[in-house]
Amino acid sequence: MSDGAAARDARLRGSLSQGVGYRTILPRVRRKRSPLGRWYRRNERAILGISGLASFFAFWQFGSMAGWIDPLFFSSPTDIVAAAIAEVQVPRFWDDVRYSLTEVTVGFLASFVLAVPLGLAIGWYRRVSFTFDPWLNFFNAIPRPALIPLVVLWVGLGIEMKIIIVFLGGFFSIILPTVEGVRTVEPQVLDVARSFRASSRRIFTSVVIPATVPFIATGVRLALGRLLIGVVVAELYAQTQGIGVLIGKSADSLQSDRMMFGILLFTLMGVITTEIAVRVERRLQRWRPNVNVEEGN
């Protein structure tokens, strides 16, 4: 404390003496906080996040009960929970869930299995790249939903159509970053492999593929977002089966609570698939410093 006083004196003298100015830098004074204040500081993020959500839902609930919000269009939290409880007891609902999950799984696996090898080949071999580049650019430029009527014409309204739409969304999201990843492999690292007389096969497995993994991972996360959009659009277009039908049909019959439940289901699917992808990604990239994966798209 006496140091601080001395410094303040020095500042005073400095400002009084002609021409020479001093700036004194004093240590930070720690304010004493109450136990409650300390608890708040430690959990500020969670407290603000949760209370924001809670007040939103409370406002929604009371608003619809008090009549400021029309439950016909906006439903209410309790109605949505009630609709969910009723819905999960219907066998058809589980058929819908299975149907949508099948589309996502098959469509994603097909796009991954085809996009990764083709992307590696296009990125690595100049001739393959010259051959396929125009096709990639052309098909990538097509807004995918515009293809739905055409695909329906070819394969009908069944699950095949939806899988194809999901596949197209995933395929291009994965292949483009993969190609980019191969093309940006550090030349110096390739030189190292060559200097040790690595075979082409080993160069591929020990350099090209590991260097491209982060790009493939980015593509996969992008794909997961895109292919869920594909599922929703395809199911809403051809309302045969799936969670999209739940949303579409409930909207037609003004059952906003069931509709909201359907939307929540898709959201949940998005959250879970992204979480899985993020975990796999971290596991594959232990060698990278601070892999800060952004959540979702």
Place this chain on the structure above:
Amino acid sequence: MDTTFALSARGVHMEYRDRKSDTNLVAIDTMDLDVAPGEFVSLLGPSGCGKSTFLKIVNGLLQGTAGEIRLRSGRSGREDAMVFQDASLFPWYSVLDNVAYGLICAGVPRQEARRRSIPLINLVGLEGFAERYPYQLSGGMQQRANLARALAVDSEILLMDEPFASLDAQTREVMQAELLRIWNAAKKTVIFVTHQIDEAIFLSDRVVVMSARPGRILADIHIDLPRPRGLDVKRQQAFTGYADQIWHLLTSHGVSVEPTPDVA
């Protein structure tokens, strides 16, 4: 012909086609070089003098336009192994797998290659770091791992391409002394490319001074300083004499030289 050489280069010439001016640029102008087994030779010159290009031709990463190079094979059958500049470890492999890489490329089974890599990791002073990834190492440690990777294939010649260029001055001095210790233990022929005069003198038996484009040999100076050398050698009069000689040689050929950092 003398057969007791580790490397013998005759008339090595390298030209590039420059697309813009549509002329040929001469990177290396008919260079002859003989290196005896176990010798430590530095190629010293400004950037663009073709010294790294020469190493890459020796290694086979580049092909020269003309000339012939003969290399002696080491005990393992490998003639040469290269230590690159910074950031040349595979970031996705641990130190151990990086060091084992050359052996695996030579067809040694993975487990065996790893087992044989451990003594080299210890030799370069990285005990306990075998499982680390490169990003977890400092620049100096990365270059130690880089050196161990080249030593692991047990070649006759080590080709070192400005391995300490991106290290800070203090780490560089430590690494120079370490390199001499390891060279002494591993008994390799070394061709060391650098643009630092004091580094070249401190390390080498011979300093081959090169001019800027077109790269050609200006002088081949024997460094007659006793070994083993400690860092205090840099303060001896003989050492500064060599430094002056080389500095004058380079500046008289129109090369602007970075001043040799003071040995404090």
